[in-house]
């Protein structure tokens with residue numbers, strides 16, 4: 001183990017909404033690993049971690065928390081984990097820093113990694129959840145990823161047992177509700193399976209977060225992708241709908257299909273039009289809608305359905321009604337971090353920075369669209 005690495009195992013990813021959560025790895029990688037658009041676990045083999053390994057990691061976390069508390073006591077903070085304690089831990093025991101930050105934030109949220117934790121036997125999951133909540137009474141929310149196919153192998157009673165043991169939310173990568181898109185992208189599930197799995201999670205009383213990838217239908221299926229994704233979500237009524245925008249890194253299997261011209265990636269403006277159709281067709285549900293991913297162009301398309309639907313559509317219409325040159329400048333400013341929302345285009349100093357960048361691209365003979373493609377890969 002390197003000196004500045006924690007003495008417990010961690011996987012590579014977590015949802016954006018779990019940025020401040022403690023990460024506990026239950027399985028390694030993804031049991032499916034075939035989705036064309038997904039570069040994350042390619043070349044990595046799936047395995048379940050043993051309950052002994054996982055419980056040993058929980059013990060390591062407990063030891064780390066004890067050490068941090070001692071640092072607090074010896075520094076005169078009475079065991080409280082405050083900012084000064086976190087800073088001290090960072091310089092004296094960097095391997096404990098993640099746990100110190102988590103405790104400083106209240107020690108409330110935990111995310112169980114990697115791609116499909118519910119493949120572990122339910123009894124083991126219950127034991128892990130109970131151990132975690134017993135060792136860390138501060139925990140308020142435990143969440144995990146699960147595939148729809150795996151959820152269909154668990155009964156409502158099984159899922160309700162997990163909820164009782166402390167699991168609060170399941171994140172499902174629906175990606176699309178359209179069967180042609182799901183099939184082409186080798187997602188390994190159908191519209192009906194996605195809907196049935198989502199309904200099962202809800203019936204067990206668990207919170208459900210469903211992810212949709214804007215642009216996943218490409219130029220060919222964008223309309224059906226928007227309509228069927230909305231339809232599936234209308235049937236499920238998840239607690240959260242989260243969107244992210246397709247980017248195609250070289251490590252993904254989709255990359256070759258893009259290079260050969262078989263799959264045509266949509267430009268930003270068309271993705272925004274697709275998002276509009278998608279939101280227009282979300283009906284009869286009371287989900288929260290979030291664009292909480294750096295790949296999304298319009299992060300302020302977010303709110304509670306149905307009451308914020310018009311507000312969200314107005315953000316989209318505002319973007320689409322901008323002159324083409326301003327839309328291009330906004331994309332450039334947003335993707336390079338100068339702008340967060342279109343309101344930032346009122347700021348002269350930010351505009352000057354974006355304009356300078358635009359001129360630099362021109363000098364290099366690069367178009368904004370070409371530069372955007374390079375940038376989108378950096379965010380994956």
Ligand code: SF4
Nearest residue numbers: 030033034035038115
């Ligand atoms: S199921 Fe999820 S983690 Fe696995 S390959 Fe597909 S998108 Fe990636």
